[in-house]
Amino acid sequence: MTEMVRAEVITIGDEILFGQITDTNTQWISTELTNLGIRTVRKTSVGDGAPAILEALQEAHNRADLIIITGGLGPTKDDITKKTLCTYFGVGMVRNEVALELVTSFFVKRGREMTDLNRTQADLPANAEYIQNDWGTAPGMWFEHQVGNNGRSVVYVSLPGVPFEMKSLMKNRILPKLQERFETPIIKHKMIRTVGIGESFLAERIEAWEDALPPHIRLAYLPHFGQVRLRLTATGSATDTARLDRELAEQVDKVMPLIGEYVFGFDTDELETVVGRLLVERGLMFGTAESCTGGYIAAQITKTPGSSAYFQGSIVSYANAVKVGQLGVDPATLAEHGAVSEQTVRQMAEGARRALGADITLATSGIAGPDGGTPDKPVGTIWIACATPDRTVTRLLRLGQYRDQNIQLTTAYGLNMVREQLLASSTYTS
Amino acid sequence: MTEMVRAEVITIGDEILFGQITDTNTQWISTELTNLGIRTVRKTSVGDGAPAILEALQEAHNRADLIIITGGLGPTKDDITKKTLCTYFGVGMVRNEVALELVTSFFVKRGREMTDLNRTQADLPANAEYIQNDWGTAPGMWFEHQVGNNGRSVVYVSLPGVPFEMKSLMKNRILPKLQERFETPIIKHKMIRTVGIGESFLAERIEAWEDALPPHIRLAYLPHFGQVRLRLTATGSATDTARLDRELAEQVDKVMPLIGEYVFGFDTDELETVVGRLLVERGLMFGTAESCTGGYIAAQITKTPGSSAYFQGSIVSYANAVKVGQLGVDPATLAEHGAVSEQTVRQMAEGARRALGADITLATSGIAGPDGGTPDKPVGTIWIACATPDRTVTRLLRLGQYRDQNIQLTTAYGLNMVREQLLASSTYTS
Numbered sequence: 001m002t003e004m005v006r007a008e009v010i011t012i013g014d015e016i017l018f019g020q021i022t023d024t025n026t027q028w029i030s031t032e033l034t035n036l037g038i039r040t041v042r043k044t045s046v047g048d049g050a051p052a053i054l055e056a057l058q059e060a061h062n063r064a065d066l067i068i069i070t071g072g073l074g075p076t077k078d079d080i081t082k083k084t085l086c087t088y089f090g091v092g093m094v095r096n097e098v099a100l101e102l103v104t105s106f107f108v109k110r111g112r113e114m115t116d117l118n119r120t121q122a123d124l125p126a127n128a129e130y131i132q133n134d135w136g137t138a139p140g141m142w143f144e145h146q147v148g149n150n151g152r153s154v155v156y157v158s159l160p161g162v163p164f165e166m167k168s169l170m171k172n173r174i175l176p177k178l179q180e181r182f183e184t185p186i187i188k189h190k191m192i193r194t195v196g197i198g199e200s201f202l203a204e205r206i207e208a209w210e211d212a213l214p215p216h217i218r219l220a221y222l223p224h225f226g227q228v229r230l231r232l233t234a235t236g237s238a239t240d241t242a243r244l245d246r247e248l249a250e251q252v253d254k255v256m257p258l259i260g261e262y263v264f265g266f267d268t269d270e271l272e273t274v275v276g277r278l279l280v281e282r283g284l285m286f287g288t289a290e291s292c293t294g295g296y297i298a299a300q301i302t303k304t305p306g307s308s309a310y311f312q313g314s315i316v317s318y319a320n321a322v323k324v325g326q327l328g329v330d331p332a333t334l335a336e337h338g339a340v341s342e343q344t345v346r347q348m349a350e351g352a353r354r355a356l357g358a359d360i361t362l363a364t365s366g367i368a369g370p371d372g373g374t375p376d377k378p379v380g381t382i383w384i385a386c387a388t389p390d391r392t393v394t395r396l397l398r399l400g401q402y403r404d405q406n407i408q409l410t411t412a413y414g415l416n417m418v419r420e421q422l423l424a425s426s427t428y429t430s
Numbered sequence: 431m432t433e434m435v436r437a438e439v440i441t442i443g444d445e446i447l448f449g450q451i452t453d454t455n456t457q458w459i460s461t462e463l464t465n466l467g468i469r470t471v472r473k474t475s476v477g478d479g480a481p482a483i484l485e486a487l488q489e490a491h492n493r494a495d496l497i498i499i500t501g502g503l504g505p506t507k508d509d510i511t512k513k514t515l516c517t518y519f520g521v522g523m524v525r526n527e528v529a530l531e532l533v534t535s536f537f538v539k540r541g542r543e544m545t546d547l548n549r550t551q552a553d554l555p556a557n558a559e560y561i562q563n564d565w566g567t568a569p570g571m572w573f574e575h576q577v578g579n580n581g582r583s584v585v586y587v588s589l590p591g592v593p594f595e596m597k598s599l600m601k602n603r604i605l606p607k608l609q610e611r612f613e614t615p616i617i618k619h620k621m622i623r624t625v626g627i628g629e630s631f632l633a634e635r636i637e638a639w640e641d642a643l644p645p646h647i648r649l650a651y652l653p654h655f656g657q658v659r660l661r662l663t664a665t666g667s668a669t670d671t672a673r674l675d676r677e678l679a680e681q682v683d684k685v686m687p688l689i690g691e692y693v694f695g696f697d698t699d700e701l702e703t704v705v706g707r708l709l710v711e712r713g714l715m716f717g718t719a720e721s722c723t724g725g726y727i728a729a730q731i732t733k734t735p736g737s738s739a740y741f742q743g744s745i746v747s748y749a750n751a752v753k754v755g756q757l758g759v760d761p762a763t764l765a766e767h768g769a770v771s772e773q774t775v776r777q778m779a780e781g782a783r784r785a786l787g788a789d790i791t792l793a794t795s796g797i798a799g800p801d802g803g804t805p806d807k808p809v810g811t812i813w814i815a816c817a818t819p820d821r822t823v824t825r826l827l828r829l830g831q832y833r834d835q836n837i838q839l840t841t842a843y844g845l846n847m848v849r850e851q852l853l854a855s856s857t858y859t860s
Contacts, residue, residue: 017470019461031449040447045473075630076651294732295725298746302724314746322743
């Protein structure tokens with residue numbers, strides 16, 4: 001197997017040092033590098049000052065073959081990273097015409113005035129390879145530089161700190177370049193996505209299977225709000241690709257009988273996209289009636305491009321007046337059983353089918369918290385209902401005391417309820 | 431003004447380097463240090479190996495007066511941090527009786543058998559001051575050590591990596607000790623939150639003011655989806671508290687005339703909470719009619735506990751049938767001008783006031799992308815409307831080609847439009 005490439009990730013920004021913003025970049029980058037078989041040996045955060053950045057670069061080039069730098073770019077950062085890289089490499093700044101054109105068109109498109117400050121974003125260190133940023137105005141940069149007495153070659157990548165721009169540049173430009181540049185081992189992943197079972201219960205069910213995994217196939221549990229993703233990672237050399245794929249498929253075949261009832265998808269599947277696929281297959285339109293989730297489920301569904309093909313819409317009935325007026329919930333039901341009750345959530349789901357002209361609907365009503373709990377209906381008491389052309393099913397969730405978590409768990413359990421109904425729905429179509 | 435104490439935070443753990451877990455400790459620690467007036471000059475993450483940890487300690491003691499180390503403790507980590515600290519300080523390991531008692535009682539309480547491995551958790555480097563951990567079995571440790579030729583005194587703190595244990599130890603034991611040990615300066619923050627103006631344009635407007643800031647008051651730009659936060663940080667000695675607050679207030683007074691129209695709040699204000707506050711003050715109920723935002727705005731509003739006091743609900747009219755049936759949009763308008771038009775979004779906002787029984791509503795209709803664009807209505811073409819009891823205002827947004835970003839920017843600009851209407855609404859109440 002090829003030798004391990006060592007990487008250091010350097011994050012630049014006072015706001016990170018002072019704990020003012022959460023650095024989501026570093027974890028994302030090291031995960032991507034790990035997937036490429038590149039080993040992150042150090043993560044470093046420094047402030048917006050040239051001396052600290054220089055010190056970090058000098059320390060890093062002694063231990064790393066690859067140095068990825070994020071942040072410290074853009075007008076308000078005084079482009080400290082670019083200037084410091086000039087000092088570090090001992091080169092001057094040169095205006096890049098391609099970059100200038102891109103920055104200009106970026107402002108033209110938005111019909112905005114362009115300042116001289118914006119123009120300087122097209123200036124790069126003389127030895128930089130310009131990496132086109134189609135997602136913002138700060139350029140990406142790639143450097144090759146010899147360090148130490150033996151003149152070891154080190155690769156430097158400089159990216160903007162804005163997560164959206166950094167991730168787009170990495171995915172579309174840098175990761176493919178890294179695979180070319182470094183002879184990295186082959187890493188194959190297979191993700192099994194489960195919902196509705198806790199990590200430890202899952203672990204118990206598959207313990208024997210897990211213990212029997214060969215050493216070159218590793219398993220990771222990735223829990224996330226009602227879901228647990230099982231990530232299988234197989235490592236081998238470039239010639240093993242086909243074998244690794246086959247071995248991963250075999251392991252999935254072995255484990256499915258143990259956990260199949262909880263598996264909703266694989267790899268990049270999400271609950272909302274799996275539900276979307278089933279709706280399209282069956283030619284059914286979906287809609288939601290949301291009280292305690294406040295539109296979060298609709299927002300999850302519509303995050304997916306093309307969701308208009310299977311999503312009619314939602315009625316977020318936060319006020320009881322909307323439950324009655326738009327969803328046709330019986331005021332007597334609200335008076336007798338309350339908004340958080342099986343009777344109300346059932347009428348919400350059925351009313352949404354009529355109001356939205358949807359074939360299948362999901363309704364939620366509960367106490368998300370932190371306030372509003374009562375002895376018989378404590379915070380975390382949430383009813384969900386799914387209405388289809390031939391039946392309405394309901395379920396009571398007893399969740400915790402944290403509002404965000406309750407909203408996200410209700411969304412996961414709710415969408416899974418819709419998935420189960422769709423799988424059982426072969427009998428009806430719209 | 432007292433001299434700034436420089437801190438480095440070192441996180442130990444392969445799982446962090448490989449991106450398998452999110453490191454929430456470092457941000458939390460540096461925020462706490464910032465509040466104490468201790469300046470974090472470097473954040474470092476290394477793996478569970480002695481050489482890397484030693485290297486990190488040697489680099490850190492040259493630039494820091496305080497080194498806080500988390501992780502690398504406990505049986506599963508082979509207590510690598512404790513062993514490496516012994517090497518680093520050149521001392522042996524000594525069993526601490528108080529710690530042993532605590533570990534023992536911890537196991538007795540849980541009725542679990544105690545192994546020799548568990549007993550070694552009570553072993554500490556000879557020069558360690560034992561910091562009692564009442565929240566777990568791994569001990570906290572405090573060291574004072576002379577480094578360099580001048581024998582500068584550096585403080586080392588070693589804590590378990592489990593966030594709950596680390597935070598409990600910091601809050602209850604370490605932070606008070608740090609305040610005693612270091613004569614820390616006072617740091618005061620003031621955050622000015624703007625929306626609807628780009629970072630570079632903001633920078634140009636306040637350039638003269640920024641250049642005139644006194645050296646002990648620093649400014650940081652923190653951009654985030656249509657918003658830019660301006661963070662003022664003032665530093666002084668313990669006796670200056672009142673003066674610093676006054677100086678920050680004066681700087682805010684100076685800058686407001688330049689950017690007031692874009693400022694929606696201060697410090698912890700969020701757009702949705704500011705809108706919520708204005709609604710409560712005016713006794714008005716809010717609602718949304720969402721097409722391209724798909725319920726995201728409603729979800730943002732209802733994230734806030736108690737939002738039911740001012741939020742009626744939302745009609746997510748993804749399908750035109752819902753725009754007509756629930757919002758009363760005229761089919762002729764849809765046929766003539768299309769769903770993405772000023773005429774349609776205006777009727778959506780006004781229809782939502784009736785359907786939801788809301789006083790003020792926000793409507794969105796646009797092409798979020800990536801598909802669905804046409805030459806005259808490219809992706810990113812988004813109409814928003816705000817309807818109040820006495821008028822309806824509309825605005826055309828020309829955004830980029832990225833769906834998530836378009837949804838979040840539309841939410842920011844939309845909520846800001848509602849805020850502006852509420853500020854102009856002193857004339858009417860529900």
